[in-house]
Amino acid sequence: xxxxxxxxxxxxxxxxxxxxxxxxxxxxxxxxxxxxxxxxxxxxxxxxxxxxxxxxxxxxxxxxxxxxxxxxxxxxxxxxxxxxxxxxxxxxxxxxxxxxxxxxxxxxxxxxxxxxxxxxxxxxxxxxxxxxxxxxxxxxxxxxxxxxxxxxxxxxxxxxxxxxxxxxxxxxxxxxxxxxxxxxxxxxxxxxxxxxxxxxxxxxxxxxxxxxxxxxxxxxxxxxxxxxxxxxxxxxxxxxxxxxxxxxxxxxxxxxxxxxxxxxxxxxxxxxxxxxxxxxxxxxxxxxxxxxxxxxxxxxxxxxxxxxxxxxxxxxxxxxxxxxxxxxxxxxxxxxxxxxxxxxxxxxxxxxxxxxxxxxxxxxxxxxxxxxxxxxxxxxxxxxxxxxx
Numbered sequence: 001x002x003x004x005x006x007x008x009x010x011x012x013x014x015x016x017x018x019x020x021x022x023x024x025x026x027x028x029x030x031x032x033x034x035x036x037x038x039x040x041x042x043x044x045x046x047x048x049x050x051x052x053x054x055x056x057x058x059x060x061x062x063x064x065x066x067x068x069x070x071x072x073x074x075x076x077x078x079x080x081x082x083x084x085x086x087x088x089x090x091x092x093x094x095x096x097x098x099x100x101x102x103x104x105x106x107x108x109x110x111x112x113x114x115x116x117x118x119x120x121x122x123x124x125x126x127x128x129x130x131x132x133x134x135x136x137x138x139x140x141x142x143x144x145x146x147x148x149x150x151x152x153x154x155x156x157x158x159x160x161x162x163x164x165x166x167x168x169x170x171x172x173x174x175x176x177x178x179x180x181x182x183x184x185x186x187x188x189x190x191x192x193x194x195x196x197x198x199x200x201x202x203x204x205x206x207x208x209x210x211x212x213x214x215x216x217x218x219x220x221x222x223x224x225x226x227x228x229x230x231x232x233x234x235x236x237x238x239x240x241x242x243x244x245x246x247x248x249x250x251x252x253x254x255x256x257x258x259x260x261x262x263x264x265x266x267x268x269x270x271x272x273x274x275x276x277x278x279x280x281x282x283x284x285x286x287x288x289x290x291x292x293x294x295x296x297x298x299x300x301x302x303x304x305x306x307x308x309x310x311x312x313x314x315x316x317x318x319x320x321x322x323x324x325x326x327x328x329x330x331x332x333x334x335x336x337x338x339x340x341x342x343x344x345x346x347x348x349x350x351x352x353x354x355x356x357x358x359x360x361x362x363x364x365x366x367x368x369x370x371x372x373x374x375x376x377x378x379x380x381x382x383x384x385x386x387x388x389x
Contacts, residue, residue, distance in 0.1 A: 044326035127195040227289040340376040
């Protein structure tokens with residue numbers, strides 16, 4: 001009896017030890033999972049801190065020409081002549097021989113044809129001055145017959161900014177350079193100095209602000225056209241305004257941007273500055289709009305009457321790009337997901353290159369993109385899980 005009890009106790013101890021081993025194994029798996037998660041976060045943090053921030057190819061300031069040349073032009077490749085647009089102004093230069101005597105017999109040679117070639121001529125911005133001279137008129141008869149004589153001055157066209165030296169052309173040049181070409185005002189100041197014009201950065205800033213007020217009716221008309229379209233794109237980004245009433249200089253404001261879709265007959269992009277990021281800003285600007293709104297995953301775009309929020313592949317890809325930088329394997333799940341999205345991008349590049357109509361785009365996407373999305377969805381299904389940090 002004592003021997004049987006000893007064997008039973010041994011079995012119980014063995015079971016207890018096995019349970020302890022299983023518990024330790026589970027703890028090890030959980031610990032390894034947490035270590036992998038922390039390493040991934042560390043890799044991502046280091047990538048964001050020390051790596052490149054843009055997902056696009058790098059564009060250097062000094063070596064951009066060499067970098068682009070090495071990528072786009074293979075060695076020993078002979079490129080054909082490029083035809084220049086016909087609407088550009090042509091300046092014809094005729095080249096003649098100074099001596100038309102024949103080298104063989106000495107007689108004069110006659111013209112039998114010509115060889116034509118074209119090259120581009122670009123003249124940098126030219127600074128000039130418009131001198132307004134308003135003539136004054138007076139009546140000779142009134143000079144002799146009246147006690148007083150009225151002087152009438154010819155009026156000049158209404159100026160965009162009263163009593164300013166900036167013409168409409170100047171304002172257009174400064175605003176276009178800053179907001180379309182991303183040329184800061186301090187760089188424009190240096191460019192103007194090279195042209196012989198010394199003008200302050202504060203003056204240029206004042207011109208930009210007053211140009212915004214001048215263009216407000218145009219922006220309102222563009223906004224009306226924008227909300228009448230069937231699909232739009234929207235996004236918002238943080239901006240810091242140092243001198244704003246009732247707000248600290250360290251507080252964040254937001255620049256909302258709205259634009260028409262890529263096939264719109266009237267392409268429109270409007271920036272709307274707001275001190276906050278609430279849904280009401282969206283409702284106020286897009287009042288009257290009904291259709292699809294392409295945006296990121298920010299919750300203010302959801303559950304708005306008349307609007308159906310649709311996702312953006314660029315934002316989706318960005319998350320996988322972060323995961324790719326964080327994961328240990330060079331060709332893990334993030335790499336696989338990006339390969340799916342790259343195939344979709346390739347189809348869209350072909351669509352843009354062929355300049356297809358809306359109906360043709362839809363048909364091609366149904367034939368080419370939908371099968372990729374179906375496979376992508378099946379691949380994603382078992383991978384979807386909630387990770388608790």
